[in-house]
Each structure stands twice: as C-alpha cells, then as structure tokens.
Amino acid sequence: MAARVIRPMTFSDIDRVAAIERATFTVPWSTDLFMGQLRRSTSILLVCEIEGVLAGYLIADSFVDVWHIMNIAVDVPHRRDHVASELIEAYFAITEQSEHRGHTLEVRVSNEAAIELYRSFGFIASGVRPKYYPDDKEDAVIMWKDWEGEFA
Numbered sequence: 001m002a003a004r005v006i007r008p009m010t011f012s013d014i015d016r017v018a019a020i021e022r023a024t025f026t027v028p029w030s031t032d033l034f035m036g037q038l039r040r041s042t043s044i045l046l047v048c049e050i051e052g053v054l055a056g057y058l059i060a061d062s063f064v065d066v067w068h069i070m071n072i073a074v075d076v077p078h079r080r081d082h083v084a085s086e087l088i089e090a091y092f093a094i095t096e097q098s099e100h101r102g103h104t105l106e107v108r109v110s111n112e113a114a115i116e117l118y119r120s121f122g123f124i125a126s127g128v129r130p131k132y133y134p135d136d137k138e139d140a141v142i143m144w145k146d147w148e149g150e151f152a
Contacts, residue, residue, distance in 0.1 A: 002050045002051045003050070003051055004048060004049065004050050004055075004083075004086065005048070005049045006046055006047070006048050006086055006087060006090040007046070007047060007049070008045060008046060008047075009034075009038060009045035009046060009047045009057060009059075010038075011035065011038060013047055013054060013057075014031050014034050014035060014038075015031070016054040017034055017047065017054065017057050018030075018031050018034060020054070020056065020057065020073050020074070020075045021034075021071075021073055023075065023076060024073040024074075025073070026133075026135040026136070027133070027134055027135045029071065034059075037059055037061065037070075040061060042061050042062040042063075043059065043060065043061045043062075044058070044059070044060045044061070044067075044091060044094055044095070045057070045058070045059050045060075046058045046059075046087055046090055046091060048074075048078075048083045048086055048087055050078060050083075054075070055074060055075050055077075055078040055081075055083050056072070056073060056074035056075060056078060056083040056084060056087055057071070057072070057073060057087070058071070058072045058084075058087040058088065058090075058091055059071040059072070060091055060095070062100070065099075065100050065101045066100060066101050066102060066103070066104055067095050067100055067102070067103045067104070068103070068104050068105065069088075069091070069103065069104070069105040070105075072084055072087060072088070084117060085117065085120075085121075088117075088121055092121070096147070099147070100147050101146075101147060102144060102145055102146045102147045103123070103144070103145040103147075104126075104142065104143065104144050104145075105118065105123070105142075105143050106129055106132060106140035106141065106142055106143070107140060107141050107143060108133060108138050108139075108140060108141075109128070109138060109139045109140065109141050110138060115141060115143070118143050118145075121145065122145045122146075123143040123144060123145045124143065124144060124145070125141050125142070125143055126142050126143065126144040127141075127142040128140065128141060128142065129142060
C-alpha cells in the first residue's frame with residue numbers, strides 16, 4: 001500500500017483542495033470559504049496525502065456542543081481506496097478527546113455510497129432537509145452519531 005499521511009490542512013493546500021472540490025461537487029466551495037474555515041479556531045481541517053499527493057480532505061466545525069462534518073471529498077483516482085474512512089477515523093480521534101453531544105452531517109439522499117460509509121461509522125439517519133442542495137433542490141439526509149468519549 002502506498003504511504004499515506006493524514007495531517008492538518010494548511011493554506012498552501014487550498015488550491016489542490018479546491019480542485020478536488022470542483023471535481024466532486026456541483027456547487028463547490030470557493031477558496032475564500034476554505035480560507036475562512038482555516039482561520040476558525042473551532043474547525044478541524046484534515047488532508048490525506050498519498051505518496052506526497054493530496055488525495056482527499058475533511059472539514060468539520062464545532063457548533064455549541066455538536067461537531068458537524070461539513071465537507072469531505074476524495075480525488076477521483078483515490079475513490080474506493082479507504083481515503084474517506086481514514087479521514088473520518090482521524091477526525092474521530094481528535095473530536096473524541098473532549099466532551100460534546102455528538103456528530104452530525106448532511107448527505108444527498110441519492111448518495112448511497114456515502115450514506116453507507118457514514119452508517120459504518122455509527123451515524124444514523126435522523127431526518128431530512130427538504131430541497132437542501134441549491135443546484136437541483138435534492139433533499140439531504142440528516143445523519144447523527146452520539147458521542148462515545150470516555151466522559152459520557
């Protein structure tokens with residue numbers, strides 16, 4: 001298996017992250033949004049490098065007492081290669097060190113692969129956000145996972 005590194009995202013990663021974002025999503029984040037998240041003290045921004053090439057990223061932020069996975073994407077050549085799983089595992093290793101209520105995210109109702117990935121990490125469907133996505137008005141499944149830290 002190729003050498004992989006999960007590390008914090010830096011400002012020098014933004015161009016490559018934005019390129020993966022544009023290749024993945026129909027309504028991609030702007031570079032300004034990524035830079036804004038990097039400036040937030042409550043954010044977790046991780047990248048996965050394979051042989052020194054950025055292959056994917058995860059962005060999460062804490063809102064009051066809940067962690068929200070806001071964005072996760074993997075570059076096309078590395079999809080189905082466990083990059084997203086490794087990013088989620090690294091995210092949990094960070095977030096589970098401090099008390100919170102749990103984790104949430106939204107995912108397109110049609111994205112069965114992502115829904116199954118999140119289920120494999122213990123997320124459950126807890127609702128729907130009607131017409132959540134601006135490009136085609138597709139609904140989003142709201143998924144939730146309770147905190148599993150030592151202090152619960």
